[in-house]
Amino acid sequence: MNIKEQLQILMQNTDYGDATLKSNMQKELEKKLLEKRPLNIYCGYDPTAVDLTLGHIITMRKLRDFQQLGHNVTFLIGGFTGLIGDPSDKDKKRPMLTKEQLENNAKEYTRQAYKILDPSLTTIRSNDEWLEKISSKEFIQLCSHFTVAQFLERDNFSKRWNANDPIYLSEFLYALMQGYDAVQLKADVQIGGSDQLFNLMAGRILQREFNQSPQVIITLPILVGTDGKLRMSKSTGNFIGLDEEPNEMFGKIMSIPDSAVKSYFNLLTNISDDELDSLFKMVNNSEMQKIDIKKKLAEYVITEIFSMIEAHQAKEYFENTFQKRNTPSEMVEYSINDNKPEDMKLSKILHMAELPNGEKFAKSLSEVRRLIDQNAISINGNKISEDTLLNSGDEVRVGRFKFLRIVD
Helix, strand or coil: CCCCHHHHHCCCCCCCCHHHHHHHHHHHHHHHHCCCCCCCCEEEECCCCCEEEEECHHHHHHHHHHHHHHCCEEEECCCCCCHCCCCCCCCCCCCCCCCCHHHHHHHHHHHHHHHHHHHEHHHHHEEEEHHHCCCCCHHHHCCCCHHHHHHHHHHHHHHHCCCCCCCHHHHHHHHHHHHHHHHCCCEEEEEEHHHHHHHHHHHHHHHHHCCCCCCCCEECCEEEECCCCCEECCCCCCCCCCCHHHHHHEEEEEEECCHHHHEEEEEHCCCCHHHHHHHHHHHHCCCCCCHHHHHHHHHHHHHHHHHHHHHHHHHHHHHHHHHCCCCCCEEECCCCCCCCCHHCCHHHHHHCCCCHCCCCCCCCCCHHHHHHHHCCCEEEEEEECCCCEEECCEEEECCCCCEEEEEC
């Protein structure tokens, strides 16, 4: 591809909130591309939860664009910054995780990231490599490049300050530490969400102080969750996990409000603008139903993460189970003979980690109780309100998308 074609791909769907900044970043990126060398590209991910969501893959898809154009891509784990947690989108302090929790989450992040990124072309690093080794003197020098006023101008901090809510010094220092990542990686380009703009700009400031060419920053829109309002997040429960099974992912995508469909197409698929406009025109002309355009969206997303075959199977499953309201003929089975009668209560089955096909119906007894309280569990089509004894032939439904059949 020529430089113009590369720029069109790499700047697609970017969101800076400022036309001048976007123009400047595009010019800087063009200048770096004209050097005709592999650029150093990275994006950082704090492993503050065990699962990645579809919201995370927006930046990973952009990393993949750079990969496919021959550039060096680093998937950076926030092994140190994750101890604090990015305050960019928060109106209160994040709970701090232990080192062990972060390490476990980091392993899961890496495994899930390879569903989008090419493992052979991806470098995995963690910023605890350098942030744990930095001396007190070096840290003070880094702090000297920023003012308190710069941090207080951030929207979320200014709101908390005006509301007399506490702002912790560790949160102030987060942007500084993330900025130092750019120095250590000698980054040409850093990718992040639009809410990361302040942190990414901090990297440019520090790179200049270390006599490096400042990185180009590429910021991308934030994906709304299944509620269509708030950003996708595990903490708000409006998420679609990257590690979820195709059937469940398909069903959750079908549940998003109509207002979010176009954004999901733009951020999670490679559909062209012309094709997308054509689809919505067909809907407006009543040539296609709104549910059908959602099915196309779900198929596109699942094909990219899994395969075309699994996407087609998930579509059939959805149509048979939810549109036609049939119980799926094939479902996970659990044998009574493998358990003692006293182990056959509902909670004992649902919280087991290992079931056929690696299914997990709940991660703990407390989660089972919560699902029961929410009327999210049915046995043979009937909602249950308490822990229940199961028998051979019983069919259990958990939420909208998970089924379990008890067999001898």
